[in-house]
Amino acid sequence: xxxxxxxxxxxxxxxxxxxxxxxxxxxxxxxxxxxxxxxxxxxxxxxxxxxxxxxxxxxxxxxxxxxxxxxxxxxxxxxxxxxxxxxxxxxxxxxxxxxxxxxxxxxxxxxxxxxxxxxxxxxxxxxxxxxxxxxxxxxxxxxxxxxxxxxxxxxxxxxxxxxxxxxxxxxxxxxxxxxxxxxxxxxxxxxxxxxxxxxxxxxxxxxxxxxxxxxxxxxxxxxxxxxxxxxxxxxxxxxxxxxxxxxxxxxxxxxxxxxxxxxxxxxxxxxxxxxxxxxxxxxxxxxxxxxxxxxxxxxxxxxxxxxxxxxxxxxxxxxxxxxxxxxxxxxxxxxxxxxxxxxxxxxxxxxxxxxxxxxxxxxxxxxxxxxxxxxxxxxxxxxxxxxxxxxxxxxxxxxxxxxxxxxxxxxxx
Amino acid sequence: xxxxxxxxxxxxxxxxxxxxxxxxxxxxxxxxxxxxxxxxxxxxxxxxxxxxxxxxxxxxxxxxxxxxxxxxxxxxxxxxxxxxxxxxxxxxxxxxxxxxxxxxxxxxxxxxxxxxxxxxxxxxxxxxxxxxxxxxxxxxxxxxxxxxxxxxxxxxxxxxxxxxxxxxxxxxxxxxxxxxxxxxxxxxxxxxxxxxxxxxxxx
Numbered sequence: 001x002x003x004x005x006x007x008x009x010x011x012x013x014x015x016x017x018x019x020x021x022x023x024x025x026x027x028x029x030x031x032x033x034x035x036x037x038x039x040x041x042x043x044x045x046x047x048x049x050x051x052x053x054x055x056x057x058x059x060x061x062x063x064x065x066x067x068x069x070x071x072x073x074x075x076x077x078x079x080x081x082x083x084x085x086x087x088x089x090x091x092x093x094x095x096x097x098x099x100x101x102x103x104x105x106x107x108x109x110x111x112x113x114x115x116x117x118x119x120x121x122x123x124x125x126x127x128x129x130x131x132x133x134x135x136x137x138x139x140x141x142x143x144x145x146x147x148x149x150x151x152x153x154x155x156x157x158x159x160x161x162x163x164x165x166x167x168x169x170x171x172x173x174x175x176x177x178x179x180x181x182x183x184x185x186x187x188x189x190x191x192x193x194x195x196x197x198x199x200x201x202x203x204x205x206x207x208x209x210x211x212x213x214x215x216x217x218x219x220x221x222x223x224x225x226x227x228x229x230x231x232x233x234x235x236x237x238x239x240x241x242x243x244x245x246x247x248x249x250x251x252x253x254x255x256x257x258x259x260x261x262x263x264x265x266x267x268x269x270x271x272x273x274x275x276x277x278x279x280x281x282x283x284x285x286x287x288x289x290x291x292x293x294x295x296x297x298x299x300x301x302x303x304x305x306x307x308x309x310x311x312x313x314x315x316x317x318x319x320x321x322x323x324x325x326x327x328x329x330x331x332x333x334x335x336x337x338x339x340x341x342x343x344x345x346x347x348x349x350x351x352x353x354x355x356x357x358x359x360x361x362x363x364x365x366x367x368x369x370x371x372x373x374x375x376x377x378x379x380x381x382x383x384x385x386x387x388x389x390x391x392x393x394x395x396x397x398x399x400x401x402x403x404x405x406x407x408x409x410x411x412x413x
Numbered sequence: 414x415x416x417x418x419x420x421x422x423x424x425x426x427x428x429x430x431x432x433x434x435x436x437x438x439x440x441x442x443x444x445x446x447x448x449x450x451x452x453x454x455x456x457x458x459x460x461x462x463x464x465x466x467x468x469x470x471x472x473x474x475x476x477x478x479x480x481x482x483x484x485x486x487x488x489x490x491x492x493x494x495x496x497x498x499x500x501x502x503x504x505x506x507x508x509x510x511x512x513x514x515x516x517x518x519x520x521x522x523x524x525x526x527x528x529x530x531x532x533x534x535x536x537x538x539x540x541x542x543x544x545x546x547x548x549x550x551x552x553x554x555x556x557x558x559x560x561x562x563x564x565x566x567x568x569x570x571x572x573x574x575x576x577x578x579x580x581x582x583x584x585x586x587x588x589x590x591x592x593x594x595x596x597x598x599x600x601x602x603x604x605x606x607x608x609x610x611x612x613x614x615x616x
Contacts, residue, residue, distance in 0.1 A: 013614070022527040074457035075613045097455045115456060
């Protein structure tokens with residue numbers, strides 16, 4: 001059964017250039033015309049969510065995810081279009097809405113429960129469960145202001161989980177709490193999933209989306225990019241739009257040795273003319289591309305996927321074969337890896353122009369930005385073309401491992 | 414000038430009690446939405462509840478004050494009469510009127526933050542333009558019509574008439590003042606419903 005139906009939804013925000021929020025300001029500027037811009041936060045969005053589904057909404061910052069959630073919760077009215085929701089919604093854009101520090105824990109349970117739409121009777125019935133889940137039995141008569149922030153969050157989350165709504169709207173609320181608390185949240189989620197509840201979920205944490213969601217809506221600039229299975233959507237999210245702003249949004253670390261502008265992907269691949277590098281250009285690297293597992297040009301890779309580095313070259317003199325060397329650096333300049341074709345006893349025969357592929361089936365690097373040094377040189381070490389840390393790629397995490405490299409491991413006990 | 418008013422203390426007390434209820438209720442209602450901005454932005458529930466809840470506290474003060482009023486009432490040797498129950502109707506209508514004004518002011522306050530200062534001044538002026546401390550009779554009769562445009566004048570005068578002077582206001586007068594106040598309340602409610610839709614963005 002379709003439980004949430006969104007049809008041709010629009011949300012327009014009017015952004016005045018100068019804010020006037022008092023009668024006095026209006027009066028003083030009575031003859032000044034008001035300039036404002038309008039901005040479509042949600043732009044013709046249609047989708048359906050089925051009952052019992054864990055539905056994820058992903059998209060970059062400012063893509064309209066939170067606005068959409070607020071509209072589903074009824075906080076923002078639609079400019080155009082319709083939202084039909086069948087069932088009671090419990091929105092958790094923030095945990096513990098309306099908590100009053102001057103009231104006791106118990107009173108706050110009743111207060112927050114009432115805000116979530118529970119009757120006093122219903123709260124009374126669930127009170128014991130709430131307190132037990134929060135592990136705060138001893139503190140319920142204390143004022144909330146004397147709670148630690150951890151206790152605060154635990155209490156809020158327990159109420160949220162016991163609210164017993166048909167539809168839960170969650171906006172990054174899982175980002176709070178310690179590891180232990182998060183584990184508890186996830187356990188509760190699995191219970192919800194078993195109980196057939198509908199959960200709508202906005203997050204940047206793709207690992208969580210992978211773990212729980214059945215279907216994912218991917219939005220960009222308020223428009224639906226696609227809707228479908230988790231795997232496909234995340235794939236599209238990461239690999240899909242190469243022209244997007246992910247580079248600037250997700251890799252704030254500017255590589256110190258960069259000679260080219262980070263913002264423009266094309267300029268990272270220098271043409272022969274502007275080459276200032278070592279080597280006498282008997283063989284010239286003309287272009288370096290990265291191909292993802294679909295064979296599509298990309299600069300972002302999910303950890304563990306395959307990656308191909310395609311090095312295009314041009315021969316200027318009569319050289320038969322070269323040694324191709326590759327070194328990988330972390331964005332802080334740390335040398336992680338280096339190899340060359342000689343070490344593999346592989347001679348690279350050259351045509352007049354062509355490409356050399358460097359392919360790794362499983363990219364064992366964890367999330368981060370990496371720089372590449374690529375060089376062609378003779379077997380005697382004579383450099384033909386040496387490009388020091390001139391090429392970049394980004395790795396996106398697929399799990400919560402920490403560090404730089406991924407080891408293929410298994411625990412045995 | 415001497416005001417020849419029977420039971421002037423009661424007369425004054427009743428006027429002040431009713432006026433204070435109006436002033437206190439609307440001031441509390443006015444700032445209620447803005448004060449709860451963080452909740453409004455995070456969750457939906459009927460926004461009218463916030464305004465209602467804020468005026469309830471003024472209503473409780475009013476009821477307590479009326480108890481005190483009746484203590485003095487009996488000390489003055491006045492007795493009850495069954496048609497004084499009409500006073501309850503007046504109170505109910507006055508409360509709805511206060512809620513209505515609060516609704517209107519609260520959504521306006523969310524948009525224009527200086528409404529509160531304007532309303533404070535308006536209340537001060539209103540206090541002297543309503544016969545709270547002075548009797549209506551000191552105003553020349555040809556101006557009474559203007560004063561009757563202020564519904565509080567009517568409700569305070571009729572309550573005094575009913576309780577202190579044991580006179581039943583005419584049916585027409587009662588209908589006139591109740592429908593007038595309810596109409597204002599209702600229009601405010603409509604305005605509130607319209608203006609509170611996008612309150613989460615504006616607040």
